[in-house]
Structure formats: structure tokens, C-alpha cells
Amino acid sequence: MAGRYYEGFEVGETIEHEKRRTVSEADNQQFCDMTMNQQPLHLDAEFAADTQFGERVVNGLYTLSLAVGLTIPDTTDGTIVANLSYDDVEHPAPVFHGDTIRAQSTVTDKRETSDGERGVVTYRVEAFAVNRDDELVCEFDRTALHHKREHAAD
Numbered sequence: 001m002a003g004r005y006y007e008g009f010e011v012g013e014t015i016e017h018e019k020r021r022t023v024s025e026a027d028n029q030q031f032c033d034m035t036m037n038q039q040p041l042h043l044d045a046e047f048a049a050d051t052q053f054g055e056r057v058v059n060g061l062y063t064l065s066l067a068v069g070l071t072i073p074d075t076t077d078g079t080i081v082a083n084l085s086y087d088d089v090e091h092p093a094p095v096f097h098g099d100t101i102r103a104q105s106t107v108t109d110k111r112e113t114s115d116g117e118r119g120v121v122t123y124r125v126e127a128f129a130v131n132r133d134d135e136l137v138c139e140f141d142r143t144a145l146h147h148k149r150e151h152a153a154d
Helices: 025-035 045-049 060-075
Strands: 014-016 080-090 100-112 118-129 135-147
Touching (some): 014 060
């Protein structure tokens, strides 16, 4: 189990996630197909060429999902009860096919549950396009309900 229990987090710490992923055209196409999002800005090269971006833009929900996935091994893999919320999502820059994405999480809050057996941790997650001078492409708050180590087997 790679994730951390509630006790393993400190407010203010930033976790640099080592995993990265280069987004392919197939990733974007499959995500759009699975979610039934046929927005031409994501799928139609000719249409997208005439936009302010000049090319297709990766689906923003894929970018958000990828950013969450990149954080899992270092934060919640096997140590959470549930994700509680994703808030204040922003996409300050688009992601394009071929961009390599990395993520970092900063712990912004943590508190025990009223029964003292679990804890709620909130992170500010930031995703960057490393091939574009680490340009910020997505940021959001993620809140998860974590097991405490002593109650993990319950």
C-alpha cells in the first residue's frame, strides 16, 4: 500500500508526485467517447484550427481526472474511505496532445472525524505541462476521508 494514513500528512507540506503521463490523441478520443462528449474543439482538427488555440484541446475533465490519478500513489492508494469533494477547479491553460503532465499536492487542511477513527485531508492539487516550461494547466481542491493507521483494519 503506497498511500498515507491520516497521521502521515502535515498541513503546509507539498508532495511532488513522481508519476507523469504524456497525453495522446487516443487518450483524449477515448475519454470523449466514454463520456459522450463530442465537442469539436476536442475532436475535430479542422474546427479547432480556426479557434484561438489553433489545434484540438484535451478535454478538461480528462486533465482533472489525470491529475487526480497522478496523486493517488502518494496520497490515497489503499488508505481512504472515500473522496469527498473536488472544489474550485480551474484550467488556466489548455492541454494539447503530446503534453506531459505532472502533479503536486499541497496539504491545506486536516481534521479528525467526530468519532476520532478517521480524518479528513484537503489538498490543493496543481497539474503542470512539463514540456511547456511547467505551465500550470489545472488546479483544484481535493478532499478525502482517510483511515487512521490504528483503525485501518476495522
